[in-house]
Amino acid sequence: MPADLAVIGLGHHGLPLAQAATAAGIDTIGYDTDPHAVAELAAGRSPVDGSLTVPEIRRMLSGGFRPTANPAELGRVRTAVLCAPTPLGPDHALDLGAVTDAARALAARLRPHTTVLLESPVPPGTTEGLLRDLLEEGSGLRAGRDFHLAYSPGRLDPGSRTHGFAGTPKVIGGLTPACTEAAAAFYGRLTDKVVRARGPREAETVKLLETNFRHVNIALVNEMAVLCHELGVDLWDVIRCAETKPFGFQAFRPGPGVGGHGVPVDTVGAHRPLRLVELAGQVNERMPQYVVQRAATLLNEHGKSARGARVLLLGITYKPDLPDRQGSPADEIARRLMDLGAAVSYHDPHVPDWRVRELPVPRADSLYEAAAHADLTVLLQHHRTYDLQGLAVKAQLLLDTRGATPTGTAHRL
Template identity: 75%
Template sequence: MPADLAVIGLGHLGLPLAQAATAAGLTTIGYDPDPRAAALPGAGGPLSAAEVRRLIAAGFRTTTDPGALGRVRTAVLCAPTPLDEDRALDLSALAEAARTLATRLRPHTTVILESAGYPGTTEDVLRPLLEAGSGLTAGRDFHLACSPARHDPGNRTHRYRNTPKVIGGLTPACTEAAAAFYGRLTDKVVRARGPREAETAHLLETNYRHINIALMNEMAVYCHEIGVDLWDVIRCAETKPFGFQSFRPGPGVGGHATPLDPNLSPPRSRSTGAPLRMVELAREINDRMPAYVIQRCTTLLNEHGKSARGARILLLGVTYKPDLADLAGTPAREVAARLRTLGAHLTYHDPYVPQWEVDGRQVPRAESLYDAASAADLTVLLQPHRTYDLQGLAVKAQLLLDTRGATPTGAAHRL
C-alpha cells in the first residue's frame, strides 16, 4: 500500500519524526532491518509505551521488508551514526540504509537526510550511493535534501511542531520539495543555501553545547579550588539580559549529539579547513569530568575517615538526562566503573531504569531509596529526576555529593 512517508531507522531520530508525521495526518511506515527496533518496545526509547500505543492506533506501521520503501512519496534517513573507536562518526549504517533505499527508489521521490553527518555527507556519501543503486540522478529524477534532526527528549516547551527545521536541498527544487514536506509538520521552515550549510549548522549547534558545557566544567573545578560557590556565580551571571546564555556543569556530557570535528570525517567528505581546536579541547575537558567526580568522592570519604575501598556508594539517577530512560552516553557508566576499580560497593537508584549493568556486570538496584541513602557511606546525585525529594534525601544521606547543583544551598556538597 502506498504511503506518504517512510522513516528509515526507528531510533531516537526516527520515532519522533514518525510521531509528528502521523499526528499531521501523513500515512507513515517505519523501516528498520533490526526486528527488535521494528517491534517498538517503548521501553527506554525516545517514546514512552503509551506514546507507542497511540502511534500504532493512529495507523503507523513498521516493517523489516525493504520492498515497502518503493511505494512512498518521501523517505527520510534516520539511521544511527555513532562514534567509532577513533571518535569519528560511523556512517556504515547510514550507507547501508542508502543502498537499501536506492534499489527501490522511484522517480519524483523526495529523499531527506536527518542522521548526523559531517559537512558533505549528503553530496559526497549519500548521493553516489543513491544514484548508483537506482540509476536515477539526484536533483533531476528525485529530490535530495538534508534536514538535521532537532529533537530534545523530554523538553516540554520545544516540541516538533514549534521547533524550526533547517533544510538544504541539492537544488532549489529539492529544497522546496523538502520544505513542502516539513511544512506539514512544523510551524517554521528555514531554508539553507544547500546541504553543506544545513549540515554545518548542525555541527555548529552540537559543538556550541559541548564547548559551553566544557567552560562550565572548568569553572566548577576552578571555583571549588578557590572556595567560591559556582552555583551562586551562575545565578548571578544569568541575570545579564544580553551576551550570556546559562549552561550547567555536571559529571560529564551524555546524549546522542556528540561533538564533531569535520577533520575526522571519511575521506569523501573530509574538511579541508583548519581543525576545530576548541571542539577537541572541549571534548578533553568534558571527558575528564567522571574522573574529577571520583576525586571529589574519595576526598569526601577521606575527610570523614573512610576509604573508597569497601565504601558503600549509592548512585542516584544514571540516565543521561533527567526524567527520561535514555542511557545514551551517560557519564554514570564511567563513574561506576571507576568506583568499582577503587573497590567500592555500588548500588544505584533510578525510577526509569529497572536494571543496569556496567562493563557486563549488573549493578544492584536499591529498592528503598531512603533506606539505601541512609545506609550508604556516600550518595552521589548524578541526575536530579523530578521524583527525587532532594531536601529529604539530604537529610537521610550520611554524605551527599550533588554533581548537578540541584539540592538546596547547604544541603549537600556540590560539584
C-alpha cells in the same frame, strides 16, 4: 500498501519524526533493520531508550503508523527520511555505516519524483557526495532531476515538554532550489517554521555548529566548577547571577560528564581539526574522574576510605526523567569507584537493571533507606521524582553533581 512517508531508522530520532507525521495525518511507515525492535513497536511496546512512551506508541499505531523490517515497503512512498545513527568511530569521526546501508536499501527501490531527506548527523558534503552517489548508482536516477534530495538537521530535545516538533524550526538545504521547496513542502506539514539554508553543506554544518556549541560551553562551566571548588567560590550562585544579564550570555551548568546522542565532532574528514572542540572534549571526558576524586576526598574528610565504602549512585541516565543511558557518565564513574574498592549500588526509577563490566549492580528499592545506609550518596541525574530536601536529611554524606539540592544541604560539584 503505498504510504506518504517512510522513516528509515526507528531510533531516538526517527521515532519522534514518525510520531509527528502520523499525528499530522501523514500515512507513515517506519523501516528498521532490527526485526526485534520492529516487532516490539508493532506490539505497542516502548523502545528501550524511552524516546516514546507506550501510550504514544499505541496512539501512533491506531493512527495508522506501520513499523516494518521489509525493505520492499520503501519502493511505495512519496517521501523517505533517513534517520540512521552515526556514532563516533575509533578515529573520532562519524561512522556512516548505517547511513550507507539505509541509502542502499532505499536506492534499490527508489522511484522517480520521490523526495529523499537525510536527518542523521553527517560531515558537511555527505548529502551531495556519498548519499547522492549511492542513490544514483543504486537506482539509475539522477538527483535533482528525477528525484529530490535535501538535508535537514535533527533538532529534537528528548523528553522536553516545551520544545516539541511543531514549535522547533526545521532547517533545510536542497541539492537544487526545487529540492529545497520539495523538502519545505513536507516539513511545512509538521512544523510552524521552515528555514531555508543555501544548500546541503550549510544545512549539514548547522548540526555541527549546534552540537559543538553545547559541548564547548559545557566544557567551560565544567572547568569553572573545578576552579571555583579550589577557590571556595559557589559556582551555582555565580551562574544564577550571570544569567540575569539580558545579552551576551547563555547559562550552561556543569555536571559529571556529557551524555546524549549529539556527539561533538572535532575533525571533519581530511580538513583541519577544530582545536577548541578537541580541547572541550578532553575537559568533558575528565569529569567522571573528577567526580570520583571528589567522592574519595569527601569520604576521607569524614574518616572513611573509598576502599570498602558503600557508595549509592542516584540517576544513571544521561537526561532527567528518561531511561536513555546513551553516553551517560555513570558507567565510568561506577567503574572507577569499583577500582578504588568501593561497594557500588544505584537507584533510578527509569532503569530496572544495570550492568557494569558485565556484572549486575545492586539496585536499591527504597531510596531513603539506601541513602541512610550508604557512606556516600552521589546525585548524578536529577529525576523529577527525587525529593532532594528529604534525601539530604536521610543521607549520611551527599555529593550533588547537578547543583539541584537546596543551598547548604549537600556538597556540590
